[in-house]
Amino acid sequence: xxxxxxxxxxxxxxxxxxxxxxxxxxxxxxxxxxxxxxxxxxxxxxxxxxxxxxxxxxxxxxxxxxxxxxxxxxxxxxxxxxxxxxxxxxxxxxxxxxxxxxxxxxxxxxxxxxxxxxxxxxxxxxxxxxxxxxxxxxxxxxxxxxxxxxxxxxxxxxxxxxxxxxxxxxxxxxxxxxxxxxxxxxxxxxxxxxxxxxxxxxxxxxxxxxxxxxxxxxxxxxxxxxxxxxxxxxxxxxxxxxxxxxxxxxxxxxxxxxxxxxxxxxxxxxxxxxxxxxxxxxxxxxxxxxxxxxxxxxxxxxxxxxxxxxxxxxxxxxxxxxxxxxxxxxxxxxxxxxxxxxxxxxxxxxxxxxxxxxxxxxxxxxxxxxxxxxxxxxxxxxxxxxxxxxxxxxxxxxxxxxxxxxxxxxxxxxxxxxxxxxxxxxxxxxxxxxxxxxxxxx
Amino acid sequence: xxxxxxxxxxxxxxxxxxxxxxxxxxxxxxxxxxxxxxxxxxxxxxxxxxxxxxxxxxxxxxxxxxxxxxxxxxxxxxxxxxxxxxxxxxxxxxxxxxxxxxxxxxxxxxxxxxxxxxxxxxxxxxxxxxxxxxxxxxxxxxxxxxxxxxxxxxxxxxxxxxxxxxxxxxxxxxxxxxxx
Numbered sequence: 001x002x003x004x005x006x007x008x009x010x011x012x013x014x015x016x017x018x019x020x021x022x023x024x025x026x027x028x029x030x031x032x033x034x035x036x037x038x039x040x041x042x043x044x045x046x047x048x049x050x051x052x053x054x055x056x057x058x059x060x061x062x063x064x065x066x067x068x069x070x071x072x073x074x075x076x077x078x079x080x081x082x083x084x085x086x087x088x089x090x091x092x093x094x095x096x097x098x099x100x101x102x103x104x105x106x107x108x109x110x111x112x113x114x115x116x117x118x119x120x121x122x123x124x125x126x127x128x129x130x131x132x133x134x135x136x137x138x139x140x141x142x143x144x145x146x147x148x149x150x151x152x153x154x155x156x157x158x159x160x161x162x163x164x165x166x167x168x169x170x171x172x173x174x175x176x177x178x179x180x181x182x183x184x185x186x187x188x189x190x191x192x193x194x195x196x197x198x199x200x201x202x203x204x205x206x207x208x209x210x211x212x213x214x215x216x217x218x219x220x221x222x223x224x225x226x227x228x229x230x231x232x233x234x235x236x237x238x239x240x241x242x243x244x245x246x247x248x249x250x251x252x253x254x255x256x257x258x259x260x261x262x263x264x265x266x267x268x269x270x271x272x273x274x275x276x277x278x279x280x281x282x283x284x285x286x287x288x289x290x291x292x293x294x295x296x297x298x299x300x301x302x303x304x305x306x307x308x309x310x311x312x313x314x315x316x317x318x319x320x321x322x323x324x325x326x327x328x329x330x331x332x333x334x335x336x337x338x339x340x341x342x343x344x345x346x347x348x349x350x351x352x353x354x355x356x357x358x359x360x361x362x363x364x365x366x367x368x369x370x371x372x373x374x375x376x377x378x379x380x381x382x383x384x385x386x387x388x389x390x391x392x393x394x395x396x397x398x399x400x401x402x403x404x405x406x407x408x409x410x411x412x413x414x415x416x417x418x419x420x421x422x423x424x425x426x427x428x429x430x431x432x433x434x435x436x437x438x439x440x441x442x
Numbered sequence: 443x444x445x446x447x448x449x450x451x452x453x454x455x456x457x458x459x460x461x462x463x464x465x466x467x468x469x470x471x472x473x474x475x476x477x478x479x480x481x482x483x484x485x486x487x488x489x490x491x492x493x494x495x496x497x498x499x500x501x502x503x504x505x506x507x508x509x510x511x512x513x514x515x516x517x518x519x520x521x522x523x524x525x526x527x528x529x530x531x532x533x534x535x536x537x538x539x540x541x542x543x544x545x546x547x548x549x550x551x552x553x554x555x556x557x558x559x560x561x562x563x564x565x566x567x568x569x570x571x572x573x574x575x576x577x578x579x580x581x582x583x584x585x586x587x588x589x590x591x592x593x594x595x596x597x598x599x600x601x602x603x604x605x606x607x608x609x610x611x612x613x614x615x616x617x618x619x620x621x622x
Contacts, residue, residue, distance in 0.1 A: 096592040101601055266504055266566025284541050375477050376534050387506055393515040404506040412569050
């Protein structure tokens with residue numbers, strides 16, 4: 001390719017570590033944001049490093065990518081002085097499958113199938129933000145019922161995602177039985193997802209133009225039974241974890257980050273809110289119908305691992321509060337736009353109408369064309385701001401589809417949180433960020 | 443949904459355009475409104491200063507930084523005075539106090555894809571710039587640790603470039619001696 005510019009900086013650059021004594025606050029922030037990146041397999045002589053803890057006392061070890069508490073394939077390089085973490089560096093990319101590149105080869109109608117697999121614990125959010133971006137470029141107005149269904153599914157998805165956090169967070173810290181309870185409650189929510197979409201995960205339910213199918217008969221009862229069943233279980237979590245001295249000792253004051261640091265490092269979601277920064281896109285930049293439901297934004301005060309746990313626990317209660325309001329307010333009407341160029345005709349029509357057959361065939365072979373343009377939309381996912389930057393060139397495939405995943409940015413706070421803590425705290429801290437590597441690496 | 447956003451921010455458009463002459467400028471960069479969001483097109487040498495001035499204006503959160511390769515979609519609407527280049531670095535800034543966003547699109551030439559790093563302004567762009575470097579080969583000057591982040595460290599090429607083929611996975615039984 002004539003335009004191809006070879007880049008020589010692809011290999012590892014020189015490792016650089018500044019003397020700790022000669023760092024002003026700005027440089028310290030720089031170091032915390034970006035430290036330690038070592039070529040694999042290179043032995044580092046600790047004598048080369050100027051650190052407070054004597055020359056022979058520090059060692060650099062890898063935690064992960066096969067460590068059970070790194071939530072998948074996160075690798076963290078730790079510089080240790082005994083049990084104390086001096087510096088750390090998250091290394092990612094082990095789950096990178098090039099989904100953004102794949103997206104450029106898939107039609108818009110196939111897009112939801114792909115993006116839903118990114119953050120695989122918050123599938124509905126991925127689908128919703130992608131579909132919203134496509135609709136934004138198309139200029140399509142989604143029927144209100146479709147938007148309310150999206151809100152319903154997203155809020156329940158937030159509950160299921162946070163329930164899984166409760167389970168894994170409990171287990172990482174040693175409350176092993178929490179693992180069983182968290183998964184058990186999550187299964188209740190997933191059973192509703194299965195009733196609606198036919199699948200427990202990777203739903204491909206929210207699509208450009210609306211949702212794939214209307215809610216099944218009796219969905220109100222199913223949802224309300226969830227709203228009744230889960231809060232008592234959350235109270236049990238309070239007993240099991242919140243009031244448990246060991247759990248509190250392991251999380252309180254561990255992995256502290258300030259609001260300024262979190263904002264500077266582009267962290268969002270519960271990580272940001274745990275510091276006391278009250279920022280929730282649902283309330284502060286309302287999208288969909290979030291200005292028509294009442295809920296509180298949960299904020300912490302210390303920015304430690306316990307606050308991040310508490311924020312998530314109470315967010316579930318708020319989400320269920322929203323869900324109850326959605327059940328009351330759910331309007332009648334279409335669940336997707338009746339634009340035959342964007343959404344397929346009903347199955348029954350295909351047998352009767354030649355036109356419907358043609359539309360159906362065209363839609364699934366060629367897809368629909370999206371006018372040129374670019375847009376960025378964002379929703380408040382369980383882990384923070386989930387954005388979609390979409391560029392269309394007028395064809396039926398995205399020219400560029402970038403997903404801004406919250407975990408990807410949130411992981412940058414890890415070196416700040418781990419600094420000065422113990423290795424055992426590292427487990428609690430990684431768990432409290434709740435990274436999903438599928439979303440981080442995409 | 444997009445309309446709501448337009449309604450929300452429409453008064454600010456009028457306020458901004460009332461004080462400034464046409465075409466609308468933000469810190470010297472021409473601005474257009476796209477789907478309820480301000481999009482600024484800073485020149486490459488003014489890119490860092492524009493972002494810095496916006497940060498001083500209260501855009502305290504860098505939500506996203508990414509890049510686009512316009513190799514096969516060259517002609518695209520740009521404000522007068524902005525020449526299209528192959529790459530674009532796209533920055534999404536968010537003001538948590540004013541509850542609004544602004545997007546910057548800086549044109550980056552293919553011959554010398556070098557942009558000044560925003561790390562000094564927003565340390566959170568560290569991973570994002572590394573991703574843009576990894577995927578597009580755009581070099582960020584002043585970045586503390588510009589290495590590959592998603593691809594293996596010895597990888598050649600930049601996968602999200604448009605001249606980078608998606609490739610094929612060889613199907614093993616094709617090469618195997620056929621039974622027929």
